[in-house]
Amino acid sequence: MAATADTIFDQHLTARAFSLTSAFWFAFATSxxxxxxxxxxxxxxxxxIPYLQFGxxxxxxxxxxLFGFVTPGLLAAAHYYVPRLLRTDLFSQxxxxxSVILWNVAVVSAVVSLSTGHSQGRExxxxxxPVDMLVIVSFALVVLNLLMTVRRRKEPVLYVSIWYACAAVILTALTFSLGNVIWRPDTGALLGIPDAILLWFYGHNVFGLLLTPLTLGLAYYVIPIVTRNPLYSHTLSLIGFWSLLVVYTHIGTHHLLQVPVPTWLKVVATVDSVAMVIPVMxxxxxxxxxxxxxxxxxHADIAGKFIFTGTxxxxxxxxxxxxMALPQVQRITHFNNWVIAHSHLGVLGFAGLSALGGLxxxxxxxxxxxxxxxxxxxxxYWLVLIGIVGFTVVLTIAGLVQGNSWFAGETLYRTLPEIHSYYVVRLSIGLFIALAAYIGLYNVIRTIYFNPGEEA
Amino acid sequence: MSQKMTPTAVVLGSVTILAAVVFVVVFWPYQQADYTPSEIFRYRTEAEAAGRKIYIANGCVYCHSQSIRAIDWGHGATRIAQAGDYVQDRPILLGSQRTGVDLSQEGGEHPDDWHIAHFINPRYTRPNSIMPPFEYLGMEKIELLTAYVQSLGMKAADKRMARQRFWKEESIRAYEAGIDENVRWLAEIVPQGWRDIPNPYAASEYSLARGRMIYQAFCIGCHGPVGDGMGDAQPWIYPPPLNFTILKGREISGGIIYYQLMNGITGTAMPYFKKDLESEKLWDVGNYIAAYFINEVDSNGPPRGIDAAYEP
Known part of the structure; x- marks a missing residue:
């Protein structure tokens, strides 16, 4: 029996290493x-303390x-379901x-470089x-491994999850290189307004081409299995995949509606941000x-519960x-905590919960x-759920207070005492999420290394 | 499942879509970009450029935008950002949050010493600020960062800085001439009409209570809890913050205090508060300073016009 467990271990070395990576950085990042x-x-x-200064x-x-918790969590699952759906083994453990080791070297380098004040200043x-290069090589190794696995497949048909996983890693390797302007190592930036346009094209696609496709691929894999139902519609999965690539990728300028970028670009970004309803629905x-x-x-399946909640x-x-992409709405919501609520809702509520479900x-x-x-x-599950809902509510309120005060002509300094209490509530609710991350880390480590459970 | 979604279709199809998107929404605007400088544009000096690097390294961009929006027009904004403002910026630092104030026209709003006190600890000059202290940078870097911040607004900032420097000299001359001369100068820079009027609000319990709240949120960092000018910012500021307790018997009317609070004293670390505080709040702070620190109140005295409905 022990031999069986060892075999399983070796077969899934990469998925196991990505799982530990994700669980560890979740705890670190929330701290x-x-x-x-x-x-x-x-x-x-x-x-x-310079290294711990807010900025x-x-x-x-x-x-x-993004790159320590959610992406590795989703990649852990991908390294499991991609070979399985193709009825083969991963190309190379x-x-x-x-790739996992290099990935972690890149993440540690990111922490060290940013905390010592080495930053290119582009959100x-x-x-x-050098850290960009580490990230790109890590991605390239993942791309190579997954594509070679596809090449060696024994199953002729590619299930929708495979499309999403492959597109996510390939396209992100490309947009990451482009968005970080890697042909200009000294600044990593373009000049003036085009720099902002490129930056938000890339920043937006961290979600559009990395987190979202990997999460959707995972949901497409797990939900039919957990419910023991066939996928509802193949046609819809085709439409969803291609429309996501077409629409999501070109609307990053909705981050720049209030700055002097070309008007036609703002119009495109606004109109097609609304069109995002199509791939999403x-x-x-x-x-x-x-x-x-x-x-x-x-409800009975813990993974199904996490991932379905993610959807x-x-x-x-x-x-x-x-x-939020509508200019009238942005007058109030831009530049304040409303946006912070939105980003946590997406990254933790949608992609984060799903990544945990994948684990x-x-x-x-x-x-x-x-x-x-x-x-x-x-x-x-409950700690993260309460945490993310509470977080969203309190930061949305804080954002409305800020946005409406500014809109009424109040100076920013006068609004600081107004939102202080919301910051206190936010920290308190954040404790739920941090606690959840440590509980998850413990559970993952115990499951992999010190698991008294019977072998299946 | 369709056999048409082959690996080639997935990979080539998605890369082609991405390439088309990049061409339209990234490359095309890049190709068409207009790099004509705006009317306020000028290049940064070496010190200002070095300060900008410190700004980037310490993540100032996460809390401060550098872009006044078209929608801010009519809500207190004085100039809307233009593409030509950013033609030397690599990277551009537009920012995505206003946890702190917009800095695109910050240059010359305050003299250098205010900024240095503020970087040492922002609460020294702005008691309610939530900005972290930057004392750890050391004086050399703080000065470079100050040079950068003072350049924001470019030619418009230079104009404000020239004004700061002129009045800095005047204020130092007055301060160094002794108390009598300094108080005379501080009163004489106020137009006669303002000097003649007393505080039109009664120094009632509630007026003083509100004055105290506002004093603690805006003034305490420099002028100190007892109004003697020995607040935390004092060691960094020259001329030092005014000691209110020496003003008794020197004909400091409510109108003089109000005017100085409203307009500030350019050149010194005393900022203007007319954007932060509405009229009645400024008068209330004036009453608080007069009652508690000067110990000489002219509130609601003659000459006065018609009584306001709610006044005692």
Missing amino acids: IGMVAAGYLIAPDFMAN RIRPIHVNLV KLGLM YAELIW VFLINIWYTAKGKLGEI IFYFFVSIQGSI YYILPKITGKPLYSRFLADLQ
């Missing part, structure tokens, strides 16, 4: 987030959540392990050139109809995104043993 939230309440808290740790928090593209109709009548099964957040965050789906499969604790996973 950094807590420190950052602390500064907004008490700015002299840990004053004059330095905010990009660390963002980069860690050694290559996979190398979502802060990392200096096509996916949701497909997945929700697949789950129709099987909510009991979803509900996808609905909210996407519809909100379309509405809980694959962990029993890749270890050959049941999850160490279903109770802890459930506890994590």
